[in-house]
Amino acid sequence: MNTIQLQEGIRDINLTYLMLAQQMIKQDKSAAIFRLGLSQDLVDLIGGLTPAQIIKMASANMLLCGFRFDENILLNMVTDYSKSRMMSQAHAAIMMTSQPVAEMA
């Protein structure tokens, strides 16, 4: 994979992410806050972006969405296959609910 392909991939993901996020926010804002793990301010900001702004933001050559399983224990839970699949997912979901949302500085 060369640099151009890499950047194209990143742009694709950014665009998909922003558009999906906007769709979710328009449908149900409070549910979107939970699903995206973003604060109200951020959700308002993304929800209010114009298509032109989205395209500009998406072409930043840097991934806009972050990794949410940033705790070791949580990561183990999702990837651990020794437990039954059902329980590890439920477990991870319970732990995710107590994680803080991403906020604007």
Next chain:
Amino acid sequence: MTIKTVIGEAQQVKIAIELIEMGARLQVLQEETTLSRERLLKLYKEVKGESPSKGMLPYSTDWFISWQPNIHSSLFMGIHQFMIKNAGIDGVHALITAYRLYLDQVQGLEGGEAVLSITRAWFLVRFFNARMMQLVPCRECGGHFVAHTNELHANYVCGICHPPARAGKTNVKAKLGRQDVSVGA
């Protein structure tokens, strides 16, 4: 909400319809909306095509403690608290949104059966408001789980970190046609 406006009433009807579609009992609707019992009855029949089930609601706090229900109720309560803390909604809106998100999560699980009904979820929120139940952190995983208040929680370990010996085996029985005998739905 005492002043009756047409818009206000339309919103109440919308809330009632959402709750009915989720399977809420009539008593829940009466508590959570300002509509009269007669109107709610009519609405219920229109939405569901049948009369609401009668009888007492499942009022036990112990149900939330047994293994599988505890996991489901902890998941729901976690989402509910998240909603109140981060999304700035409360009351019936938080209940509806949290329950919808809970169903969302459950669908991803194996079996995909929503063990916690909306009526029980509503009760759970009330138990929390009445401080009869609380969330307790598990000593091993740090996740928060539903438990009675004023119990000894210092060394609490959740049902997923240490599942009881026969946990999850009741499904087999259920498949053989044995009905759950617990009160209500």
